[in-house]
Amino acid sequence: xxxxxxxxxxxxxxxxxxxxxxxxxxxxxxxxMLLQAACIVITLFMALPIYLIALSATSSRAALxxxxxxxxxxxxxxxxxxxFLQSTGILGGLINSVQVGIFTLLLSLIIGVPxxxxxxxxxxxxxxPYQLFLLFTRALPIVVLSVPLAQLFLQTGLYDSVIxxxxxxxxxxxxxxxxxxxxxxxxxxxxxEEAARIFGCSPVQAFLxxxxxxxxxxxxxxxxxxxxxxWNEVLGASILTLNQRTLPAQVLTSLAExxxxxxxxxxxxxxxxxxxxxxxxxxxxxxxxxxxxx
Amino acid sequence: MAAPDAPAAARxxxxxxxxxxxxxxxxxxxxxxxxxxxxxxxxxxxxxxxxVSGILQAFGGPEGLTTANFTRMTQDPYFWSSVGNTxxxxxxxxxxxxxxxxxxxxxxxxxxKGSSAYFYIWAIPLAVSDLAAxxxxxxxxxxxxxxxSLLASFGLEPVSWLAYDNYASMFMAVLIAExxxxxxxxxxxxxxxxxxxxxxxxxxxxxxxxxxxxxLWHVTLPLLRPSLQTALILRTILAFQTFAxxxxxxxxxxxxxxxxxxxxxxxxxxANVASALALVVMTVSMITAIGYxxxxxxxxxxxx
Numbered sequence: 001x002x003x004x005x006x007x008x009x010x011x012x013x014x015x016x017x018x019x020x021x022x023x024x025x026x027x028x029x030x031x032x033m034l035l036q037a038a039c040i041v042i043t044l045f046m047a048l049p050i051y052l053i054a055l056s057a058t059s060s061r062a063a064l065x066x067x068x069x070x071x072x073x074x075x076x077x078x079x080x081x082x083x084f085l086q087s088t089g090i091l092g093g094l095i096n097s098v099q100v101g102i103f104t105l106l107l108s109l110i111i112g113v114p115x116x117x118x119x120x121x122x123x124x125x126x127x128x129p130y131q132l133f134l135l136f137t138r139a140l141p142i143v144v145l146s147v148p149l150a151q152l153f154l155q156t157g158l159y160d161s162v163i164x165x166x167x168x169x170x171x172x173x174x175x176x177x178x179x180x181x182x183x184x185x186x187x188x189x190x191x192x193e194e195a196a197r198i199f200g201c202s203p204v205q206a207f208l209x210x211x212x213x214x215x216x217x218x219x220x221x222x223x224x225x226x227x228x229x230x231w232n233e234v235l236g237a238s239i240l241t242l243n244q245r246t247l248p249a250q251v252l253t254s255l256a257e258x259x260x261x262x263x264x265x266x267x268x269x270x271x272x273x274x275x276x277x278x279x280x281x282x283x284x285x286x287x288x289x290x291x292x293x294x
Numbered sequence: 295m296a297a298p299d300a301p302a303a304a305r306x307x308x309x310x311x312x313x314x315x316x317x318x319x320x321x322x323x324x325x326x327x328x329x330x331x332x333x334x335x336x337x338x339x340x341x342x343x344x345x346v347s348g349i350l351q352a353f354g355g356p357e358g359l360t361t362a363n364f365t366r367m368t369q370d371p372y373f374w375s376s377v378g379n380t381x382x383x384x385x386x387x388x389x390x391x392x393x394x395x396x397x398x399x400x401x402x403x404x405x406x407k408g409s410s411a412y413f414y415i416w417a418i419p420l421a422v423s424d425l426a427a428x429x430x431x432x433x434x435x436x437x438x439x440x441x442x443s444l445l446a447s448f449g450l451e452p453v454s455w456l457a458y459d460n461y462a463s464m465f466m467a468v469l470i471a472e473x474x475x476x477x478x479x480x481x482x483x484x485x486x487x488x489x490x491x492x493x494x495x496x497x498x499x500x501x502x503x504x505x506x507x508x509x510l511w512h513v514t515l516p517l518l519r520p521s522l523q524t525a526l527i528l529r530t531i532l533a534f535q536t537f538a539x540x541x542x543x544x545x546x547x548x549x550x551x552x553x554x555x556x557x558x559x560x561x562x563x564x565a566n567v568a569s570a571l572a573l574v575v576m577t578v579s580m581i582t583a584i585g586y587x588x589x590x591x592x593x594x595x596x597x598x
Contacts, residue, residue, distance in 0.1 A: 035406045042398055047415050049474060052440050053430045068443035111332045118329035125323065130330060137341055141535050143555045144576040145341065147568045148348035150559075171340035174333060232423030234538050235552065239559055248425050252538060253560070256545065260436060263542070267429025274421035281421075282414045286486040 050271060056261075057081055057268035064261050084265030087258075093250035094269075099162050100237070100246055101230040104169040105223050108177045111170070113219065116181025117207070121190075134175040142172060146236040153240060160242045168236045173226040180225070184218035185211065221284035228277050232270075345576075351569035363570040370567075372557075376549035379540075382465070383550070384533045387472055391529065392522070394473065395480035400510075403488050413485075420478040427475035428542025435467045435543065458547040468540050468548055475539070476532070480525045487521025488514075531579050551575055 056064060060077035063070070085091060119127065149168060153159040158167070188211050196206035231248075238249035245253065251266040258266075278285075353359045367373055398416055402409055419427065434440045435455040442452035455463045495517065499509045515522075537553035546557070552575060559568035 032406070035401060035404055038397075039401055039406050039408075039412050042394075042401070043412055043415050045474065046418065049430045049434060050418065052433045056433045065438075067438045068446040069438070069440055071440070071443070111336055114329040115333040118326040122323075122326035122329075124326035127326075130334075133337075137337060139531050139579055139582070140341065140345075141531075141552070141572070141575050141579050143535065143552050144348060144572045145344045147555070147559055147565055147572050148344035148351060149340070151351065151565060152344060152347060167340060171337065174337065178333060228421045232421070232426070234423060234425045235535075235556060239556070248423060248538075251429075252425055252541070255542060260432075263429050264433055267426050267432070267542075270426035271422055271430060274418055274426070277421045278414060278418045282410075282417060285417055285420070285482050286489060 050275070053264060053268050053271060056264040057084075061261055064264070080261045080265050081268075084262055084269070087254075087262065089245055089250045089254070090247070090266075093245045093247040096162055096165075096244055097231060097247040100165045100169060101227045103162065103166040104173060104230040105226045107166060107170045108173045108226050109219070109223060112174050112177035113181050115178045117185050117211075119178065119182040120185035131179075134178055137171075138175045142168075142233065142236045145171065146239040149236075150239050159240065160244050162244060164240045165237050165244075165246060168240060169226075169230040169233060172233065172236075173229050176229075177222055177226060180222040181215070181219060184215045184222070187218070188214045218284070218287075221281055221287075224277055224281055228273070231273055348569050348572060351566055352573045354566055354569075363566045366564075367558075367567050367570045367574075370554075372546075372549045372554055376551045376554045379465075379548055380534065380536075380551045383469065383472065383536070384530060387469055387476075387533065388526070388529060390469075390473055391477045391480050392526070395477050395484050395525075398477070398481045399484040399488055402485055417478050417482060419475045420482060422475055423538065424472070424475060424536055425538035425542055427471050428539035431467060431471040431474070431539075432543055456544050456547070458544070464544050464548050467543050471539050471543060472533075472536060476529065479532075480529055483521050483525040483528075484518065487518045491517045527582060527585060531582050534575055534579055534582075 055071075055073055057080055058073065058077065059075050060079045061083070063075035063077070064080070085094075118124070119131065145168060149164075150159060153161075153164045158164045192210050192214070193206050196210040197203070201209060234246075234248040234252050237246040238252050241249060247266075248270060251263070251270065255263065352363055353361065355362050402413055402416075406412070422430070432439070437452065437454055437456075441455065445452055453463065454460060455467055458464070491514065495513050496509050499513045504512065535552050537550045537556060540548045540550050541553055541556075549557075551571065555568050555571040555575065558564050558571060
């Protein structure tokens with residue numbers, strides 16, 4: 001009996017033998033768990049509202065009338081979205097929004113890319129004041145431009161047109177486009193451009209054939225940024241238009257007299273592009289903000 | 295978070311340094327002027343012209359220059375409450391957003407499992423407009439919305455969160471929606487700032503026995519100062535322009551200054567008073583912007 005007992009104690013001792021301090025390990029594991037928990041809480045705060053608006057927009061009208069509302073998608077229906085899309089001005093607003101976004105993007109690239117290139121590559125007098133001027137315009141509130149622009153557009157016959165909104169949005173996006181593209185061009189080594197010149201390219205050819213391909217990813221990110229800005233801008237678009245509303249302007253101006261289902265569907269349609277844009281931009285976000293704020 | 299295929303702009307590329315250590319720039323004044331001319335013409339037409347005519351409009355009346363528009367503006371019952379609401383919102387919201395954004399950025403830097411998915415989800419509101427944010431949170435706070443549904447499932451009485459006589463809960467709703475929407479901007483700027491800080495500093499402080507809070511307070515935050523300053527000013531200027539979130543959530547019950555401009559222009563059809571209000575917003579933004587430029591200047595002169 002006693003023999004077996006001793007072996008038992010020895011094995012026990014052997015098991016405990018290498019006296020390792022497990023506390024740091026436990027602390028590390030606990031910290032990891034706290035880290036995950038904090039991340040999950042924040043993710044819930046960020047994602048839950050988007051889930052809820054998606055849920056409301058894909059519930060039938062009858063389901064939206066119920067109380068308490070169901071938190072799980074057990075009443076999937078496209079009725080709410082269909083009714084919304086068939087409301088006056090929504091489809092037209094959607095088309096206008098896409099048109100305004102694309103034209104804004106193109107116009108701000110046409111004007112902004114050469115300017116960004118000049119800021120990145122040339123030492124010219126007035127370069128610093130020019131950059132200060134760009135920073136200054138970024139701080140101007142949209143509302144300051146919108147009201148006087150509405151009057152000017154009324155006089156020139158541009159009021160209530162896609163072009164009017166495109167002009168305003170381009171003015172808003174241009175400073176950022178110039179600052180981003182200039183930082184993109186700064187990242188393209190000068191040597192390759194000079195090599196192209198040595199091999200017989202004209203300055204324009206060197207730019208188009210060598211610099212542009214290397215700058216495309218950054219410029220694409222800047223373009224998406226411009227489109228998002230235009231898609232989201234609501235104040236100027238509603239002041240400058242009457243019948244040619246963009247989607248957010250249409251939703252805003254019909255807020256007061258529209259049923260809840262309409263507003264939920266509108267909110268969902270406005271949020272969906274954000275999910276897509278950020279998905280494509282997520283790798284560029286920190287770089288863009290890191291470079292543009294300087 | 296450093297992406298392998300980051301745009302060339304972000305990668306600091308070694309290049310032959312000029313005499314002053316900066317990349318040599320070409321001298322080509324006429325070419326440069328030709329390239330920036332369209333942008334200058336465009337901006338002058340769309341910023342300069344409207345600004346001048348906006349100022350004239352604000353002081354304009356049927357019989358010449360007048361301050362009557364400003365008198366009408368300040369006598370409107372909504373004006374002072376909109377100023378108060380805007381300032382209160384900014385004062386309460388900005389500290390919350392900065393603490394939250396800093397915490398989020400530090401969490402991401404600790405590289406938890408799935409950090410890129412977290413980053414994506416936390417950045418989504420960056421591309422959500424304030425109108426959409428208001429509508430998103432309307433599903434939560436409306437009388438028969440999800441928050442009251444949750445309360446009901448616990449057997450609690452529903453609350454009219456957005457009723458005009460319930461100022462505190464109305465303010466909370468607008469505040470939460472704005473914190474949700476606009477913290478992402480600060481978060482992304484702070485993440486970008488953290489990426490540019492070498493880890494060595496913190497590790498060195500750790501070796502010398504500094505705890506987490508010491509390292510944060512004495513090492514990380516001072517190094518983050520440029521990013522935090524930029525984010526602060528940018529966020530403040532943008533916060534002055536918030537209006538649709540309150541409109542979507544509360545209608546006219548929680549007026550904000552820019553929302554008042556919109557109401558004077560579209561509802562009351564008075565472009566002159568709307569211009570006067572816009573001028574107020576612009577003046578406040580300009581003062582902030584000048585502070586912004588001053589801070590940027592100080593920071594570039596200070597040793598980093």
